[in-house]
Amino acid sequence: MPDPILLISDSHRPSEPLARTLALLGSVTTLSLADGAPDGGSHRPAEGPDGRFSTVVADIDLRDARSVSSLRRCLMPGGRAAPPTLCLLDGSGHDETVQAWAIGASAVMPVAAGREQLLAAVLSLAPPPATVTPRVSRAVPGVGAALADLLEGAASGTAIRPAVVADASVLMLDAIGDDGIGAWLDVVRTIDDITYQHCLSTAGFVAAFALRLGFSRRDGEALCRAALVHDIGKGRVPLEILGKQGGLSPGERAVMREHAALGHELLVMQGGFDSMSLEIARHHHEFLDGSGYPDGLAGAAIPDHVRIMTICDIFGALTERRPYKPAMAPADAMRIMGGMDNQLDGDLLHSFRDCFRDLD
Ligand SMILES: [Fe+2]
Ligand SMILES: [Fe+2]
Structure with missing residues (x-):
């Protein structure tokens, strides 16, 4: 089985619909930044079956400094390199885009772009194994x-x-x-x-x-x-x-x-x-x-x-x-x-x- 996708979200939007869409590409681990540490403390992504993720999809409010700082910590646990990361944007605001690139996003897209575009974007970051045509x-x-x-x-x-x-x-x-x-x-x-x-x-x-x-x-x-x-x-x-x-x-x-x-x-x-x-x-x-x-x-x-x-x-x-x-x-x-x-x-x-x- 390929590595799971890690979906990181904060409380600004329910993560369930997004997780269901991403599940079309494989297994999904959801990490909520809002769980357990209201001060945006030491969140770490849950480990996948082999401790790795194929891709990260970040659906957080990039204008919220606490969410951004939590996301930054999640993306580089223990100094490891982050998997390719797609940041979803609420609007077309320049601030959000700049923040996403500053975090180290590999790609950005508006959350309103639709399901097919989202799946295509994730696929482009983590191409399927060569055995899949x-x-x-x-x-x-x-x-x-x-x-x-x-x-x-x-x-x-x-x-x-x-x-x-x-x-x-x-x-x-x-x-x-x-x-x-x-x-x-x-x-x-x-x-x-x-x-x-x-x-x-x-x-x-x-x-x-x-x-x-x-x-x-x-x-x-x-x-x-x-x-x-x-x-x-x-x-x-x-x-x-x-x-x-x-x-x-x-x-x-x-x-x-x-x-x-x-x-x-x-x-x-x-x-x-x-x-x-x-x-x-x-x-x-x-x-x-x-x-x-x-x-x-x-x-x-x-x-x-x-x-x-x-x-x-x-x-x-x-x-x-x-x-x-x-x-x-x-x-x-x-x-x-x-x-x-x-x-x-x-x-x-x-x-x-x-x-x-x-x-x-
Ligand atoms: Fe059926
Ligand atoms: Fe049926």
């Missing part, structure tokens, strides 16, 4: 930023823009078509946030499977668009439930299950999403034997594109690392899914197994 290393943050915008739109009731989904699906299909699902997963599996990781890995399986099944470019893009928004309803599920370690209570499970109908409703209300996206958002937890939700559809009532999504969704969930479980080996996941023969489409499952046989 350039196309995939650019596409994952691009698609991830789009996904984060979509989930945030779902959570806040702002627009879920179909054009964002369409652009992301092109980016993803191109990257996986050229570099393969393995390269895609190498990057996606480093993402800390389980909802982002799940949506990006599952959509990746859908893209690779569509390519293997010989879908036309048009149909492949439609399926990828649907896969990217299949769990959009999770934007309305509280983060405490989404990220809960250990099993959910029956009440929490019921809230979680609402994401399918909620996602469908959100896409309908937004408008501009095709029937494939709407059906997949609502029905990707239905099973052929009628035991799924939310509508208990069975057999022929479940269209092929939904059956494909369901298989990719389950495989993604089983093979992802979660806070409460390690990642399952693909072969073990295939074995479990092979036992779901009343619930999953047997022919599609057979092709799926063929497509991902070499995955490790």
